[in-house]
Amino acid sequence: MHQFGYTKVRFRxxxxxxxxxxxxxxxxNPWIVRNLY
Structure with missing residues (x-):
């Protein structure tokens, strides 16, 4: 349980x-954002 919480914090x-x-x-690079969305 403690290990999972630690992993969650690291992931965040x-x-x-x-x-x-x-x-x-x-x-x-605003044109990159336009291409992504």
Missing amino acids: ELTKKIEQQAILLALP
Whole structure:
């Protein structure tokens, strides 16, 4: 149970980093965002 909670926290941190990187990449490239959606 403790191991699962730790994994969940690590996964949340990982997704947060991925989101931040995606935002940083998408800001100077609005056409990429248009292609994604």
